[in-house]
Amino acid sequence: MINFLEEVEQQFHFTYPQTYKQLCIDGMLDWGEFGPNWKETYWEKFKANPPLLLFGYDIELIPLENIKEDTEEMKHEEDFWYLNPKFEFIPFAMSSGGDMYVFQLDKQVGEDVPIVFVSHEDTTATVLAKNLQDFIFRKMLEQVTEIFETDEITKEILANSLRTHSPYLTKEQVVVIENIYQREFQITEAFGETLRYLLTEEEWHQLIKQHIDFDRLGEEFEYSDVV
Numbered sequence: 607m608i609n610f611l612e613e614v615e616q617q618f619h620f621t622y623p624q625t626y627k628q629l630c631i632d633g634m635l636d637w638g639e640f641g642p643n644w645k646e647t648y649w650e651k652f653k654a655n656p657p658l659l660l661f662g663y664d665i666e667l668i669p670l671e672n673i674k675e676d677t678e679e680m681k682h683e684e685d686f687w688y689l690n691p692k693f694e695f696i697p698f699a700m701s702s703g704g705d706m707y708v709f710q711l712d713k714q715v716g717e718d719v720p721i722v723f724v725s726h727e728d729t730t731a732t733v734l735a736k737n738l739q740d741f742i743f744r745k746m747l748e749q750v751t752e753i754f755e756t757d758e759i760t761k762e763i764l765a766n767s768l769r770t771h772s773p774y775l776t777k778e779q780v781v782v783i784e785n786i787y788q789r790e791f792q793i794t795e796a797f798g799e800t801l802r803y804l805l806t807e808e809e810w811h812q813l814i815k816q817h818i819d820f821d822r823l824g825e826e827f828e829y830s831d832v833v
Contacts, residue, residue, distance in 0.1 A: 607635065610670035618677060618696065620711050623719050625738045625774055626698070630670070634658045634770065637667050656767045661759055662745040663752070664701045673697060676706075688830050695724065695829070703727075707734075707741075713822070720822060729830040733822045740818040742771060743779045747813055750786060750804040752796075759802075761787070782817060 608630050611622055629635050634657045638648040652660055659665050668676060676697045680689040689695055694711035701707075706724040710733075713720050721741040723732045735741035746767065753759050764787045772780045791802040805813075814823075 607633075607670055610673065614674050614677065614696065617674060618694075620694070620696070622696075623709070623717065623738050626709075629658055629774065632773075634774075635667060635670060637669075653763050654766055656763065656770050658771070659699075659742065659745050659749075661749055661757070661763060661767055663749045664703075665699050665707065665745060666702070667699050668697055690828075690830055693829055695722070697724075709738075724829060729828050730826055731829040733825040735818055736820040736822070739774060739776070739779075742774055743783070743818060744814060746771060746783050747786065747805060747810055751807055751810050753791075753802040755800055755802070761791075779817065782813065 608627065611627060611630055615621055626635075637657055637660060638644060638652070658667060673696070677695075680695055680697075692712065695706075695708040696711060697706045697708045699707040701723075704726050706726070708722050708724055708731075710720045710722045710731075715736075718737040720733055721735045721738060723734050725731070735744055749759070750764065768780070768783055768787055775783075786805050789804045791804060794801050794803065
């Protein structure tokens with residue numbers, strides 16, 4: 607699978623963050639082949655050893671073989687994703703609504719490549735983290751702020767997720783997540799459904815500010831205002 611990443615690097619003349627490459631080498635970017643038999647085929651394996659953010663809120667990894675095509679689309683002027691040439695985005699995941707999570711290469715600082723959320727409904731992008739490590743931390747906390755009953759997330763799955771994701775986080779981040787995951791589920795009603803949570807939205811914002819803040823966090827900008 608690492609061959610797909612190397613092909614993207616060669617075509618677009620950049621180098622992926624080492625954390626992302628290691629995730630690929632470790633099989634953490636493999637969500638299996640989607641289809642009607644996905645759960646029957648992969649569920650037991652993945653709930654015991656969850657790959658990258660499989661249980662994250664509103665995120666789905668782009669299959670590695672599709673990344674090159676999705677990146678190319680951003681360079682075609684007739685495509686609705688068309689990107690101002692002054693920006694360099696490499697997508698790696700999508701939301702359920704079709705928005706993209708991307709590496710923003712033009713704002714790389716040292717080893718840190720910011721993670722940006724790119725909306726398809728308008729031309730706005732939002733900075734979520736200064737690097738992939740902080741993004742993983744952010745999403746692992748976000749996934750326990752609002753859990754629909756149909757999500758099937760259990761304390762066992764959360765513990766397994768922390769175990770498989772810990773190698774890509776700092777020791778401090780692991781401790782923070784571990785402390786949250788050890789809480790008992792709280793119940794609330796919203797959207798006409800019963801929801802569970804371990805972390806309130808207010809607490810989540812506080813933890814993000816405390817642990818992964820940087821000067822561009824939350825920054826919004828227009829990504830296709832070609833000049």
